[in-house]
Amino acid sequence: MTSTSTTAASELPRVHRFLSDFHRRQAARTVDFPGAFAVLDDAYRHSRGNNHVLVDGAVDPEALPGYAEEALGHLPYRFSYVLDETVAAACRAPMERAGYRHATTMIMAHTGPVPEHGGAREVDFDELREPVTASWPRFAPEAPPEHIRDLVERRVARRRGADDVRFFAARTPAGEVAAWADLYMDPASGMAQIEDLVTVEAHLGQGYAGKVLDTALRVAADAGCSTRFLTAFADDWPRHWYGRKGFTAIGSVARFERV
Structure with a gap:
């Protein structure tokens, strides 16, 4: 359905x-x-x-x-x-x-058909800590260990952000975590956000991110969240992949940074 x-x-x-x-x-x-x-x-x-x-x-x-x-x-x-x-x-x-x-x-909203469950499963943060830690040097190669620690452990605080916060992961046949994402839901208002969809570099292009995304979309829809969205950097390639997965840009958020 x-x-x-x-x-x-x-x-x-x-x-x-x-x-x-x-x-x-x-x-x-x-x-x-x-x-x-x-x-x-x-x-x-x-x-x-x-x-x-x-x-x-x-x-x-x-x-x-x-x-x-x-x-x-x-x-x-x-x-x-x-x-x-x-x-x-x-x-x-x-x-x-x-x-x-x-x-x-x-800001990209899902406007396509809701996919079938992708086969990823809900996991505890403890199951993600090691692969998430290993992934961060790819995105922040100059970050010292204490910075990486905060970028990893901050996922704990996300539990406070919404009424229903879940983490999903897809595994390889050998049981290795290959991709993961967060899902934040407020079923009472019908809102759901998918964030931090990441694939382990060795498993890029093998369909694992799609399995996680499909799972999160199906779980959100089944929970009554008719508004499902995510955020993507305007100048990076994932936004085009999200477009092929049924997401449409509906707005943007400005980021201002000074170091």
């Missing part, structure tokens, strides 16, 4: 609310600003995903660099997300004057 997601660009405000709520819930502590808030977690101080400013309202663009400085001044980096594209465009010049680099992450 298949069905089609009702998600369209008109669903973008609901996606924004889900992202905002997830970041707040995941945080160890938050600091509120007009139109924005900072999320902080000293347990993962090297993780920008756990220590940043998120703009989810009508922020004063000229004030945003100061918010980041106030909240993140104890860290060697400053990192901010801006959810709304119009607000992001207004923030770009002030942030660049303050020394920030700008990049874009696409």
